[in-house]
Amino acid sequence: MRRILARGEMRRVHKLLAACAWLGSLGGLQAEKKPSITALRLGAEERVEVDGRLEEAAWQRAEKGKGFRQYDPGRGTPATERTEFAMVYDRDHLYVGVWCYDSEPGVVMARSMRRDRVFTGSDFVYLFFDTFHDQRNGYVFAVNPTGTQADGLITNNTGMNFSWDGIWMSKARITEKGWFVELAIPFKTVSFDPNGTVWGFNMSRRIRRKNEAIRWTGWKDEIKSHNASEAGDITGLRGMRQGLGLELSPYSVGRHESRKGESDSFGGDLGADLRYRVTPNFSATISYNTDFAETEVDQRVVNFTRFPLFFPEKRDFFLEDSGTYNFGPRSRRRGMGSSLLPYFTRRIGLADGRIVPVQLATKLAGRLGDYDVGFTHARLEGPSGLDEQNVFAARVTKQVFSQSRVGVIATGGDPSSDLDNYVGGVDFTFRTNEFLDDRILEANLYGLGNYTEAAGGGHGTDYAFGGRVSYPNDRWDGSLSYLEIGPGFDPALGFVRRTGIRTVSGLIRRKHRPGGSGWYRQLAGGADVSVTSRTSGGLDSARFGVAPFNLEFASTDELSLRISHNIDRPAEAFELGDITVPAGEYSWTKARLEFEATSSRPVWGEFSVEAGEFYDGWRVQGSAEVEWNPSRHFRINGTYQYNRVDLGDGSFDAHVGSLGINWNLTPDLGWSTLVQYDSLSNEVGFNSRIRWEYRPGSTIYLVLNQSLMAEDRGLDLQRSDLTLKADATFRF
Numbered sequence: 253m254r255r256i257l258a259r260g261e262m263r264r265v266h267k268l269l270a271a272c273a274w275l276g277s278l279g280g281l282q283a284e285k286k287p288s289i290t291a292l293r294l295g296a297e298e299r300v301e302v303d304g305r306l307e308e309a310a311w312q313r314a315e316k317g318k319g320f321r322q323y324d325p326g327r328g329t330p331a332t333e334r335t336e337f338a339m340v341y342d343r344d345h346l347y348v349g350v351w352c353y354d355s356e357p358g359v360v361m362a363r364s365m366r367r368d369r370v371f372t373g374s375d376f377v378y379l380f381f382d383t384f385h386d387q388r389n390g391y392v393f394a395v396n397p398t399g400t401q402a403d404g405l406i407t408n409n410t411g412m413n414f415s416w417d418g419i420w421m422s423k424a425r426i427t428e429k430g431w432f433v434e435l436a437i438p439f440k441t442v443s444f445d446p447n448g449t450v451w452g453f454n455m456s457r458r459i460r461r462k463n464e465a466i467r468w469t470g471w472k473d474e475i476k477s478h479n480a481s482e483a484g485d486i487t488g489l490r491g492m493r494q495g496l497g498l499e500l501s502p503y504s505v506g507r508h509e510s511r512k513g514e515s516d517s518f519g520g521d522l523g524a525d526l527r528y529r530v531t532p533n534f535s536a537t538i539s540y541n542t543d544f545a546e547t548e549v550d551q552r553v554v555n556f557t558r559f560p561l562f563f564p565e566k567r568d569f570f571l572e573d574s575g576t577y578n579f580g581p582r583s584r585r586r587g588m589g590s591s592l593l594p595y596f597t598r599r600i601g602l603a604d605g606r607i608v609p610v611q612l613a614t615k616l617a618g619r620l621g622d623y624d625v626g627f628t629h630a631r632l633e634g635p636s637g638l639d640e641q642n643v644f645a646a647r648v649t650k651q652v653f654s655q656s657r658v659g660v661i662a663t664g665g666d667p668s669s670d671l672d673n674y675v676g677g678v679d680f681t682f683r684t685n686e687f688l689d690d691r692i693l694e695a696n697l698y699g700l701g702n703y704t705e706a707a708g709g710g711h712g713t714d715y716a717f718g719g720r721v722s723y724p725n726d727r728w729d730g731s732l733s734y735l736e737i738g739p740g741f742d743p744a745l746g747f748v749r750r751t752g753i754r755t756v757s758g759l760i761r762r763k764h765r766p767g768g769s770g771w772y773r774q775l776a777g778g779a780d781v782s783v784t785s786r787t788s789g790g791l792d793s794a795r796f797g798v799a800p801f802n803l804e805f806a807s808t809d810e811l812s813l814r815i816s817h818n819i820d821r822p823a824e825a826f827e828l829g830d831i832t833v834p835a836g837e838y839s840w841t842k843a844r845l846e847f848e849a850t851s852s853r854p855v856w857g858e859f860s861v862e863a864g865e866f867y868d869g870w871r872v873q874g875s876a877e878v879e880w881n882p883s884r885h886f887r888i889n890g891t892y893q894y895n896r897v898d899l900g901d902g903s904f905d906a907h908v909g910s911l912g913i914n915w916n917l918t919p920d921l922g923w924s925t926l927v928q929y930d931s932l933s934n935e936v937g938f939n940s941r942i943r944w945e946y947r948p949g950s951t952i953y954l955v956l957n958q959s960l961m962a963e964d965r966g967l968d969l970q971r972s973d974l975t976l977k978a979d980a981t982f983r984f
Contacts, residue, residue, distance in 0.1 A: 287469050288485035289317045289453070291339040291346070300340060302436045304399065304425035306349045314338035314349075317468060320457065324465040325765070325773050327473060331466040333430070335457050339486060343493045346437045350377050352397075352457060354430035361460040361852065362397035362426070363881040365916035366924075368414065370396040373851040373881055375460045377433060380406070382452025382480040383444035384533070384619070388655060389575075390452065390480050391418070391442055397431040398884050399424040400919040406478045407575030409655060409683060410582065410694070415571040418442070419949035419981065439492045440499070440983050443533040443618060449490055452483035460852050463773075463808045473726030473765075474685075474692055481655055481685050496984045497529030501949075503979035505543055510972045525569070534618030534625070542569055542610040542630075544601065545975040546953040549939045552928040554895065554906050556871075558826040558833075559749045562590065563598065570597035573617035576626035577647045579661050580679050580698040581720040581733065591735060591755070592716060594675050594700055595645045595663050596747040600630050603668060609633040611640065622651045624659075638670050643745055655683040661700075666744035672705040673744035677716075687723075694722045704742050714738035716748075729778075730760040739787060753792055757782035761799075769806070776802040786823075794819040808850040815843045820867070829897060829904045829932055833867055840865030855880050869899035887914040907931040920945040929962065936960040936967060949981035 292314040294300070300308050317337045322329045334353040341347060352375070354360055363373035370376045374396040382390040388409060394402040399422050404414035418441045424433040444451070456467040456477040470482035502524040510516045523541030530536055544567045555561050565571055577595050601610045609632070616627040626647040634640050643665030649657045658680045666673040677700035687693035699717035706712060720733035739752030761778030776799070783794045797816035804810050819839045825832050842864025849856040857878035864870065875893040888911075895906040908930045916922035925940040938958040945951045955975045960967040 286482075286484045287317070287319065288487055289337075289339065290315050290488040291341050291486050293488070293490070294340055294342045298342075300345075300347045300434070300436070302347070302421045302423050302434045304423035304432055304434050306351070306432050306434060310340045311338055311349050314340050317455070320466040320468055321471050322464060323456075323467050323471045323473065323475070325463070326767065328471045331457075332462065332464060333459055333466075335466060337455060337468075341489065341492070343491060344439060346439065346492075348379060348435040348437070350395075350433045350435075350455075352377065352431045352433070354459075356461075357426060357428055357430050359461055360397055360426055360431050362431075362884050363854070364396060364887070365398050365400050365884050365919045366887070366914055366922055367400060367417070367919065368402045370394050370400050370402045371458075372879075373460065373853075373856070374398075374400075374458075375431070376402075376458050378456045378458070378477050379435070380452075380454045380478045380480070380483060381437075381442070381486075382483050383442050385445070385448055385450050385452050385485075386651070387452065387481045387483070388651065390478065390483075392478055393418075393420060393422075393435060393437065395422045395424055395433050395435065397424050397426050397433075398919060399433070404478075405572075405575055406480065407578060408657060408681065409479050409481060411575045411578045412478070413571060413575050415566065415568070417568060421948055438983075440494050440497075443529075443535075444492070446492070446494075446532045449487065451486040451489060452480050453486045454478070454483040463806075463850075463852065472690065474724070479685070494529060494532055497532070497535070498984040499525075499527040500982045500984075501525040501527075501979055503543060503977060505545055505975060505977040507545075507976075508974045510969075512968075512970050531618070531620075534616070534620055537615040537617075539569060539610070539613040539615075542601070542613050543977065544569070544607070545955055545977045546941070546943070546951070548941075549926065549928075549937065549957070552908060552910065552930055552937065554829075554893075554908055554930055554932055556828065556895070556897075558820075558822055558828075560747075562747060562749075565597045567597075567601075569613065570600070570628075573615065573626055576617055576624055576649075577645065577661070579647070579659070579677065580718070581681075581694075581696040581722070590747065591749045592700075592718075592737060593747040594661055594677055594743055595647070595745055597628075599667055599745045599747075600643060601632065603635070608635075608667065624649045624651075624657075632667055634670070635668055641665060641667050641670070643667055645745060653682070653684075655685070657681050663743065663745040668744070669707075671707065672703070672711075673742070674703045675743045675746060676701050691723070691725050694720075694724060696720045700741075700743075702738075702741050702743055704740070704744075712740045712742075714740035714742070714751075716741050727763055727765075728761070729763075730758070732758040736787070750792075752787045753784050754787060755782060755784040771806055773804045773806055773808065775804075791819065791821055792823075793821065808852065810846075810848040812846050813843065814846075815841070817841045828867075828899070829906060831897070831899050831902045831904065833899065838867045840867065840870075842866070842871070851879070854882060866897065867899055869897070869903070871898070872896045885916050888912070889914075905931065934962045935970075936962055951979055953977045 320331045320335045336351040338349050361375050376394050376396040378394045380390055380392050390406045392404040401422055403418050405416045421436040454477050458465050469484045475482050504522050506520040508518055523543055525539045527535055527537045547567050550563050579594055601608050611631045613630040629644040632641045645663045647661045649659030651657050661677050663675045679698035682695040685692050697719040702714050704712045716737040718735035722731035735755045737751050737753055741751050759780035763774050763776040765774045779798045781796050784792045786792050795818050799814045802812040821837045822835050825834050844862040846860040848858045859876045862873040873895045877891045879889045881887050890911050892909040910928040912926045914924045921944045923942045928937040940956045942954040957973045959971040960969050
């Protein structure tokens, strides 16, 4: 009897230990073993047709990746729908097959056919590849059930560039079992170590109607699917080739331009980009007559501050490899841009909203051992009365520790004058995901110096430096930073909101996740502070904010409230609309209530109301954005913002609105139109663009841009540009 009892007790002990180990793995108490999968090399006569059917025999022989678990909403709990993937390859392509089984295939959500919008209102799969297996950098490829693509570049686990467009193929099909997708990624599209046999990999799937997100590995709330340090492995890779490493992309363009009061003009041009991979992971590019006719227009906004607005780069030539130039800490406040950028590519080829022709541009970018290197040079058509201008930017970073780096940056030239202007700087970025056992900690230190030639002779020098420590985790999120910019700091190729200041800022946020199937998914709250003083003495501005709640419902609708107190002490008068705000000391309190409806519905949007004091008066702002997706082929998006400003010396109303219509016959053929208006300028902007990618990497654009003035008698056409552009890509 004693022996039988002993065996029973042992079984109970084993069960208890197994349960503790499982619970420990969910809570981060036990190290999670990273999975791996072996890629199958195709035979000499085997072929894979990218059609979304997954019928080739190779898919049946290949090892299947399984074991997906939720990271949202239930961390580490089993996925409610079965997901599998496999990888096969030949000398030229890596093929990925994904089986997204679904118990209700008739309600799989696929509402977009527009490239880079696969994340909105659709199911999707998200694949990350760490091609150097350095646990730092990589590529993202995402596909939804229509086969529509999105892609991006990841730098040092945190830098994300989802405006990059690589050349790859994808097809998806919805069947009675779910939806399946096939991808073909040419080895010519990505950089990798030709001697390496292992890549890092992770994959996630979004089941939109259930608001469920699952992942192959790494289920902590702090982790993103593109965090290379948390990825699993692809093994068995060998014998891949990138050809000669030569890529030629010629283009031709024709334009018809008309201006009010001027004769119409017709013209055309030719140009080309030539890229050569000096090594498998380092390339040189030369661009002749660089043209940006296909670039999307900026969103129209009204500036209610005394500082310049920041608009992001949208041109592909500068977006590619842009992660190499990331310097210092990246902005974490949505929509605010950056207070300091030593290199801002919109200074090249754009001046006060006008296009400045780029006659010749060259780039070197890639990796040399432990170093990431970037160099850009451009020769621009000079301003009126000046010769051509030459500008350059150079950046070198070295990988140190497991996820950190140290780097230098230099820029030279001034697109708007023939005076010398140089900037040089150093920075150090530290990152670990093992702080307090399994948390993320980041720290940045940076310094810059500037040399500027004066117009009347002589020169000036000045500085900028700062640092930040951040704890960007899910339950608790906080940061503390310092920035100082000298009064004469003037980077001609950079962006600075204001000079001669010292800023101390910090924030802290806390999230609560109840788990289970309650009426809300998470409740967050926090506070932030920013105090800016002048280097010459005295306070310049301050902001103290508190967010009592940011509530995400079970439906993923969100409701948030923010209350802030602001102090502003402009040293000089400035214009706000048609009112002059005198220099002085101002303080005000305002509140903002915002509701965001989930994009899982055919009609969704964002709505907000903000009201309170404003300088020596008050301001009320109401804004709305509504999007209707009646089918995967069609989308209508409208935005409207109303501002009522009443100050001591006057008042005004400001209306800003836009209407966008997108129609996609296929993921490769689409027509988009955007109309924008603001009442302060009374200008209506019209942009219509047809895009046809007739084969991967080769595209035809037809673009119409118009500017009209809203007058009492109607719309008066001021400017009209019609452009037809065709480009092609040839790889050798």
